[in-house]
Each structure stands twice: as C-alpha cells, then as structure tokens.
Amino acid sequence: xxxxxxxxxxxxxxxxxxxxxxxxxxxxxxxxxxxxxxxxxxxxxxxxxxxxxxxxxxxxxxxxxxxxxxxxxxxxxxxxxxxxxxxxxxxxxxxxxxxxxxxxxxxxxxxxxxxxxxxxxxxxxxxxxxxxxxxxxxxxxxxxxxxxxxxxxxxxxxxxxxxxxxxxxxxxxxxxxxxxxxxxxxxxxxxxxxxxxxxxxxxxxxxxxxxxxxxxxxxxxxxxxxxxxxxxxxxxxxxxxxxxxxxxxxxxxxxxxxxxxxxxxxxxxxxxxxxxxxxxxxxxxxxxxxxxxxxxxxxxxxxxxxxxxxxxxxxxxxxxxxxxxxxxxxxxxxxxxxxxxxxxxxxxxxxxxxxxxxxxxxxxxxxxxxxxxxxxxxxxxxxxxxxxxxxxxxxxxxxxxxx
Amino acid sequence: xxxxxxxxxxxxxxxxxxxxxxxxxxxxxxxxxxxxxxxxxxxxxxxxxxxxxxxxxxxxxxxxxxxxxxxxxxxxxxxxxxxxxxxxxxxxxxxxxxxxxxxxxxxxxxxxxxxxxxxxxxxxxxxxxxxxxxxxxxxxxxxxxxxxxxxxxxxxxxxxxxxxxxxxxxxxxxxxxxxxxxxxxxxxxxxxxxxxxxxxxxxxxxxxxxxxxxxxxxxxxxxxxxxxxxxxxxxxxxxxxxxxxxxxxxxxxxxxxxxxxxxxxxxxxxxxxxxxxxxxxxxxxxxxxxxxxxxxxxxxxxxxxxxxxxxxxxxxxxxxxxxxxxxxxxxxxxxxxxxxxxxxxxxxxxxxxxxxxxxxxxxxxxxxxxxxxxxxxxxxxxxxxxxxxxxxxxxxxxxxxxx
Numbered sequence: 092x093x094x095x096x097x098x099x100x101x102x103x104x105x106x107x108x109x110x111x112x113x114x115x116x117x118x119x120x121x122x123x124x125x126x127x128x129x130x131x132x133x134x135x136x137x138x139x140x141x142x143x144x145x146x147x148x149x150x151x152x153x154x155x156x157x158x159x160x161x162x163x164x165x166x167x168x169x170x171x172x173x174x175x176x177x178x179x180x181x182x183x184x185x186x187x188x189x190x191x192x193x194x195x196x197x198x199x200x201x202x203x204x205x206x207x208x209x210x211x212x213x214x215x216x217x218x219x220x221x222x223x224x225x226x227x228x229x230x231x232x233x234x235x236x237x238x239x240x241x242x243x244x245x246x247x248x249x250x251x252x253x254x255x256x257x258x259x260x261x262x263x264x265x266x267x268x269x270x271x272x273x274x275x276x277x278x279x280x281x282x283x284x285x286x287x288x289x290x291x292x293x294x295x296x297x298x299x300x301x302x303x304x305x306x307x308x309x310x311x312x313x314x315x316x317x318x319x320x321x322x323x324x325x326x327x328x329x330x331x332x333x334x335x336x337x338x339x340x341x342x343x344x345x346x347x348x349x350x351x352x353x354x355x356x357x358x359x360x361x362x363x364x365x366x367x368x369x370x371x372x373x374x375x376x377x378x379x380x381x382x383x384x385x386x387x388x389x390x391x392x393x394x395x396x397x398x399x400x401x402x403x404x405x406x407x408x409x410x411x412x413x414x415x416x417x418x419x420x421x422x423x424x425x426x427x428x429x430x431x432x433x434x435x436x437x438x439x440x441x442x443x444x445x446x447x448x449x450x451x452x453x454x455x456x457x458x459x460x461x462x463x464x465x466x467x468x469x470x471x472x473x474x475x476x477x478x479x480x481x482x483x484x485x486x487x488x489x490x491x492x493x494x
Numbered sequence: 495x496x497x498x499x500x501x502x503x504x505x506x507x508x509x510x511x512x513x514x515x516x517x518x519x520x521x522x523x524x525x526x527x528x529x530x531x532x533x534x535x536x537x538x539x540x541x542x543x544x545x546x547x548x549x550x551x552x553x554x555x556x557x558x559x560x561x562x563x564x565x566x567x568x569x570x571x572x573x574x575x576x577x578x579x580x581x582x583x584x585x586x587x588x589x590x591x592x593x594x595x596x597x598x599x600x601x602x603x604x605x606x607x608x609x610x611x612x613x614x615x616x617x618x619x620x621x622x623x624x625x626x627x628x629x630x631x632x633x634x635x636x637x638x639x640x641x642x643x644x645x646x647x648x649x650x651x652x653x654x655x656x657x658x659x660x661x662x663x664x665x666x667x668x669x670x671x672x673x674x675x676x677x678x679x680x681x682x683x684x685x686x687x688x689x690x691x692x693x694x695x696x697x698x699x700x701x702x703x704x705x706x707x708x709x710x711x712x713x714x715x716x717x718x719x720x721x722x723x724x725x726x727x728x729x730x731x732x733x734x735x736x737x738x739x740x741x742x743x744x745x746x747x748x749x750x751x752x753x754x755x756x757x758x759x760x761x762x763x764x765x766x767x768x769x770x771x772x773x774x775x776x777x778x779x780x781x782x783x784x785x786x787x788x789x790x791x792x793x794x795x796x797x798x799x800x801x802x803x804x805x806x807x808x809x810x811x812x813x814x815x816x817x818x819x820x821x822x823x824x825x826x827x828x829x830x831x832x833x834x835x836x837x838x839x840x841x842x843x844x845x846x847x848x849x850x851x852x853x854x855x856x857x858x859x860x861x862x863x864x865x866x867x868x869x870x871x872x873x874x875x876x877x878x879x880x881x882x883x884x885x886x887x888x889x890x891x892x893x894x895x896x897x
Contacts, residue, residue: 107550144574147510149581156580159573159588163566170562171547177559178552185562189592190637211637234593234614 093258094216095120098130098226098248102265103322104168105135113322114175116263117221121181126216128255130226130248131172133164154199158228158238162188165225165244173223183221186211188228188236193247195229195237202237204229204246207254224251242303249306253313260310260317266301267321268329269294272346276481277488285330286344293436293470294345307331342439342446343491348484350477352382352430353405354463357412359422360394367396370412370419377411379404382432383465383472396421397463399474402428430462431480434472435487447471450487457486496661497619498523501533501629501651505668506725507571508538517578519666519725520624524584529619531658533629533651534575536567557602561631561641565591568628568647575626586624589614591631592639596650598632604643607632607650610657627654645706652709656716663713663720669704670724671732672697675749679884680891688733689747696839696873697748710734745842745849746894751887753880755785755833756808757866760815762825763797770799773815773822780814782807785835786868786875799824800866802877805831833865834883837875838890850874853890860889 097120099113113131121127141160145152152160169185176183192208215222226244229237239246245262252260269291272280286294288311295304302319310317310331320328357370367386374381384398400408405426412424440446447464450471454461459482463474475483500523502516516534524530544563548555555563572588579586595611618625629647632640642649648665655663672694675683689697691714698707705722713720713734723731760773770789777784787801803811812829815822843849850867853874857864862885866877878886 107547110551141570144510144570145577148513148574148577151581152577153580156573156576156588159576159590160570163569166566166569167544167547167563170559171551173559173562174548174551174555177556178554185559187562187639190639236590236593 096252096260101132132244137164162228185223189230191224193229197231201240245306263322343437351402356397357421499655499663504535534571535647540567565631588626592633594627596632600634605640648709666725746840750837754805759800760824
C-alpha cells in the first residue's frame with residue numbers, strides 16, 4: 092500500500108465534467124489499495140473572474156484582501172471533488188490550506204511554506220479517507236490566509252508529499268509530460284520518460300506552466316519523485332527524479348527558447364568606474380531582470396559590458412543608465428532588440444566536454460550567427476536574432492536529440 | 495463615539511455597484527466618528543449558483559462539504575467590500591467566520607453560535623479599522639467550517655452586537671422596515687416605527703425574509719436594539735426593542751396571514767386511546783409540522799381532535815394516521831384543504847381584554863366564517879377559507895390599525 096499525492100491544475104478541474112473525470116482518476120488509485128491525498132487548484136477561469144471583480148473596485152487591491160478573495164477558488168473545488176467522490180461511495184474529506192495545517196510566512200500573495208502540521212491528514216488517511224487539500228494557500232502564524240504565488244498548487248502538492256513521506260507525487264496537467272522542446276516549434280520534439288530536477292529547472296521556461304520551478308526546487312531539496320502527466324489521457328508521463336534512468340542517457344535533454352530578448356552594451360568602463368555591482372543594483376531596484384551577462388577587459392584596460400533584458404524593459408533600462416552615466420562611468424551605450432535565446436540543457440554535458448563546440452559548429456553550419464553565449468554546467472545558451480530562433484532550435488534538436 | 499454593527503444581505507451586495515453603495519453607507523457612519531463592524535452575506539445569486547454546482551454532482555451532498563462550498567460566498571463579499579472601503583481611503587480588514595472567532599456547535603449546515611472570541615475584532619476597532627465579518631458561518635471546536643442555516647447572517651450580526659456590546663445593530667435589507675401587514679394584500683398597511691421583540695417573533699411570517707426569528711430571539715435574549723432599514727433609501731426603518739415607544743401604542747401591531755393551511759380532524763378518541771402524545775410524535779417523526787391544535791371532550795366522554803398542517807403535508811399525514819388507526823384508537827378521520835390563517839399580533843392585547851371578541855365581531859360583520867381559533871397572550875389566530883383570507887386581513891387591519 093502506497094501513499095500517493097495527486098495534484099490537478101485549474102484546467103483539469105475546469106468544469107463539473109472535468110471534476111468527475113478527476114474523481115475517476117482518484118478512484119482508480121484508491122481502488123488499487125493506495126492512500127490518497129489530492130491537491131487541487133481553482134476551477135478554470137475562477138481566479139480570472141475574481142481578479143476582474145476586484146479590478147472593478149480598485150486598481151490597487153491590498154494583497155491581504157486579494158488572498159482572502161482568491162483563496163475561495165480552491166475551496167470551491169475541494170468541496171465539489173469531495174462530493175463527487177462521496178457520490179461514488181468513497182469516504183472523502185476536504186481541507187482548506189489552514190485546515191490542512193499549511194503554515195506559511197506572513198507574506199501576502201507570495202508566501203513560502205514553512206511547515207505542514209500533518210496530524211489531521213494522517214488521522215484521516217489512517218481511516219482510509221481520501222483527503223482533498225486546497226492548493227495555493229496556507230495560513231500564517233498570526234492566522235492570516237496567505238497564497239503561495241505562481242505555481243503555488245504544485246508547491247503545495249510537493250510539500251505535502253515531502254512532509255507526508257509519500258511514495259509518489261503525480262502532477263496532472265493539460266499536457267502529457269515534459270517534451271524535449273515545444274512541438275509547435277520543433278517538429279521532432281518528443282516526450283521524455285525521465286528528466287532530472289536540475290534539467291527540469293533549466294528547462295522551466297520550456298513549456299511554461301507544466302511545472303513551476305519553485306515546486307521543482309522543493310522536490311529536489313526533499314527528494315520527492317514527481318510524475319508530470321495528463322488528466323485526459325491515461326499514458327505515463329515524465330518522471331522527474333534525482334538521477335536519469337539508465338536507458339535515457341541523452342547528453343542534451345531539451346531545447347528551450349525564448350523570444351523578445353534585448354541586449355544592452357556599455358562601452359568604456361574603467362577601473363575607476365563604480366563597478367558592476369552598482370549597475371545591476373540600479374537595475375534591480377527598478378525590478379528589471381537581467382539574464383546573460385558578458386564582461387570583457389580590452390587591452391587598454393577599459394571594459395565593455397553586455398547583458399540581456401526582456402524587450403519590454405529595454406527602454407526603462409537604457410533611460411536609467413543614461414541618467415546615471417556620470418556616476419556609473421561608461422563612455423557609450425548601445426542596445427539591440429529583436430533577439431532570442433536558445434538553450435540546450437542536459438546533465439550529460441558535465442561528463443561530455445565539447446558539447447559547446449558542437450553547438451557552435453551546428454549553428455554555424457545552419458548559417459546562424461551567434462551574438463552572445465552563456466554556459467552553466469548543464470546548459471549552453473546562445474543569443475541569436477528572433478527570426479533565426481526557430482531554425483536554431485530545430486538544428487540543435489536534430490543534432491543532439493533526434494532528427 | 496458609538497460602536498455600530500451593520501448587516502447587509504445578499505441583495506444589498508448583489509453586484510459591484512451594490513457593494514459600492516454599501517461602502518457609501520458604511521463610510522457615512524464611519525465619518526460620524528463611530529466604530530464599525532460590518533456583517534455581509536454572499537452576493538445575490540452566489541449561493542444558488544454554488545448549490546447548483548453541487549447538484550450536478552450529487553443529489554445528496556454531505557452537509558459538511560456543503561458548508562465548505564457555501565462559506566466561500568461570504569468570503570468573496572467581505573474581501574471585495576474591504577477593497578472598496580480601502581479604495582476610499584479607509585482602513586478596513588475582512589475576517590471569515592473562523593477568523594472572527596465565531597465559535598459554533600459541530601452541527602453542519604445548521605449550527606448555533608456558542609461563543610465569539612472578540613479579541614481580534616476589538617484590537618482592530620481600537621486602531622480605527624472597519625472590521626468586515628462574513629455572516630452565516632463559524633467554526634466548531636474541532637476546526638470544522640460550519641454554517642448557521644436560514645437567517646444565519648442576521649444571527650451573526652446580532653450575536654456580534656451582543657458580544658461586542660454594540661450601541662446599535664442595523665439590519666440593511668431590500669425593504670425599508672417592518673410593516674403592519676403585507677402592502678401587496680392589505681391596502682392600508684404602513685411601516686411601523688417600533689415593534690417589540692415578541693411582536694416581531696409572532697409576525698415572523700409576515701414579510702418573510704425581513705429578519706429571521708432566530709436572530710430576533712437572540713436580540714431579545716441579549717437586549718440588542720435592532721433597526722431594520724433599506725440599503726437603497728435613506729429613511730429610518732423600524733426599531734425592534736424591548737418596549738414599544740410611548741407614541742406607538744397600537745393594541746394590534748400587525749396582521750399576518752398564511753395560505754395553504756389544511757385541517758385534519760380525528761373523531762371518537764376515547765380515554766382508552768393512546769393519547770395525543772402518540773399522535774403528534776408520529777407526525778413529528780415524519781417531519782410534519784403541526785400548527786393550531788384544538789381538542790374537545792364531548793358529553794359522552796369521547797373526544798374530537800382538530801389540528802392544522804401545511805397543505806403539502808396533508809396527504810402524508812392522513813395516510814400515516816389511517817395506517818395507525820387501530821393503535822391510536824380514533825373512529826373517523828376527516829380533512830379540509832383550502833384554508834388560511836390570519837393573525838392579529840400586538841403586546842397591547844395583554845392589557846386589553848376583549849380584543850378577541852372584537853376580532854370575531856369584525857369578521858362576522860364582514861361575512862367571514864371562522865373555522866378555528868387559537869390565542870396566545872399577544873396573538874389571536876383564526877382559520878378562514880383561502881378565498882376570504884385577503885378580506886379578513888383587510889377588515890382586521892382597518893379595525894385595529896388604520897382604515
């Protein structure tokens with residue numbers, strides 16, 4: 092008898108029919124003799140509707156009251172799912188975040204889970220009840236309802252699996268697993284049977300919404316084995332684990348890409364300049380995310396600095412830097428829009444030197460100029476122009492994964 | 495500086511515009527320098543929509559899960575009202591039933607309030623915050639969300655007013671007060687400026703929905719002064735207090751009426767019959783409410799028993815009694831449908847003997863035969879045929895209240 096945590100996202104519970112479908116999936120695992128904890132999100136468009144109601148009252152709702160408002164969404168789903176399971180003759184009980192003992196920081200709208208008091212859930216599991224927990228929400232030490240921010244329901248499921256010592260955590264979603272790339276862009280993309288936590292983290296922006304990076308990090312830290320699978324087709328999905336299965340030893344596991352990248356370059360920084368710290372602190376203060384950073388010292392001792400930002404932020408970023416030009420001490424500033432980032436991810440790279448070289452050869456062979464490069468132990472990212480992103484992704488996928 | 499509890503029902507918060515209107519009313523009292531606790535119901539049709547969702551899953555949802563489901567309704571309203579007040583520059587904070595410390599019995603769907611832990615509300619009131627509490631809901635000692643059943647939000651408001659020692663409890667609704675009778679039926683019906691708790695209890699079925707009897711009882715027991723008033727017009731409503739104001743000393747305060755009454759008569763009960771207890775226990779076991787009971791002993795020692803039930807229940811009741819005829823020991827059974835009950839209510843009756851006589855004279859003068867009579871200290875009820883109900887109500891209203 093195993094203890095299984097199952098998580099169903101908003102699309103999977105988006106209607107009464109879909110909730111019945113979820114009940115069928117839960118029932119199947121229960122009938123195998125397993126103990127089941129189910130975590131669900133708000134039904135489909137509920138959250139959007141609630142946000143719209145708030146928007147009709149104020150442009151700047153307090154985060155505390157938004158948490159009060161939005162946390163009703165999952166509470167509706169848990170009670171309906173409990174009723175659906177009870178109607179099938181199962182014992183089921185629903186718990187809000189606070190009832191389930193999901194203790195969080197006192198940070199409205201983006202709280203982190205600090206602990207889970209699982210006594211209540213354990214006692215219900217012992218009497219063979221199916222326990223249904225509202226995802227995305229918890230309670231702070233001072234009794235305030237909190238929500239966990241983006242990916243919150245995934246995090247609830249993983250945290251519960253970790254704390255309960257579950258044998259498995261199944262993340263049911265509207266895709267049937269993690270793909271080597273986005274099939275809409277890369278023709279040969281295929282579903283992976285396994286992927287490691289680290290690879291999944293690097294691929295987080297690939298097929299956004301499959302699984303939130305925060306939940307993956309949590310799973311990694313607590314060694315929770317995840318399976319991402321579809322709530323609509325019965326096929327096995329993708330296992331996310333510590334180590335890759337022997338049979339799936341691809342050097343590159345996936346090709347991720349991202350449009351709307353802009354590059355900003357500062358020329359003529361000197362030793363006397365106030366330094367990189369000051370530059371990036373100024374950008375961070377205005378909530379501008381910086382991605383790839385390249386910094387090179389020229390023969391005359393002066394330095395050039397290039398970094399990428401989201402296209403949306405490029406105007407704000409350059410204006411800010413120009414305003415502070417004197418303090419920051421650079422000579423010239425330049426920016427280029429219309430760029431894209433293509434990344435090859437795979438933990439096999441660690442033990443396979445020369446992957447980067449092969450990437451450059453492949454891209455060059457495809458007539459794709461590389462404008463910037465950034466590497467980590469398990470990832471190589473290149474910046475190319477937007478209109479070559481799709482081609483770059485395909486040639487790399489054909490080269491490293493399958494053609 | 496007064497402490498005021500304001501309660502707004504579902505229609506009063508039925509849309510974003512109506513919530514803004516409520517915010518205007520709350521703001522006006524706050525701006526007078528008062529401390530304010532607001533109790534709200536779920537928005538307009540929300541409860542019906544949630545019930546319908548559950549109905550699509552099961553015909554017999556568990557009460558526990560229905561409470562989980564329905565309690566989200568008020569939580570939406572409280573957070574939206576808090577946002578509306580914050581947008582106007584006020585400090586406001588919303589609390590669910592459990593956050594507000596509304597402790598109830600562990601009886602799903604129909605719990606009674608046992609206590610209110612008001613420390614949190616008091617501390618917020620001390621810092622001049624407007625405290626908004628979800629009506630209709632509470633928490634049991636074992637941490638289960640409960641709802642209070644019909645009239646629950648009224649009860650929440652009155653209980654909070656009692657426990658907080660509020661100076662006033664204003665019940666805002668979609669009518670502008672308590673009337674001497676239903677204006678749709680009785681042409682001369684007018685709004686009362688004051689009415690006593692006991693009169694209000696007797697008149698509860700007059701203008702159903704104005705105020706739930708349970709809330710009135712609570713107000714009576716804890717001496718909470720209530721005002722029933724409209725959320726749409728600024729006029730004063732009706733005060734519900736211990737004693738009538740001097741200037742409003744009507745002997746009869748209101749004329750209530752009710753259609754669809756049926757009378758059942760059992761003939762020939764004897765001393766050897768198993769007695770009234772057995773008869774009414776049998777009816778109660780099948781959830782059949784009995785209203786007026788008349789019991790008369792004939793000269794030969796045998797007894798006849800008449801009582802009224804709702805027309806809907808008459809078939810079930812007679813079938814049941816016929817089935818048990820031998821045990822219950824009556825000779826014949828008869829029933830009559832198409833009856834109505836008309837009641838004159840007023841605490842002035844206690845000190846004015848002869849009111850009942852005047853009622854019969856008035857009805858007789860109007861050509862209205864009286865089929866049954868029942869009296870209490872402050873009420874006289876008569877059973878007439880359905881088609882004379884309206885006439886009976888009008889002649890009594892003209893005679894005792896105003897013509």
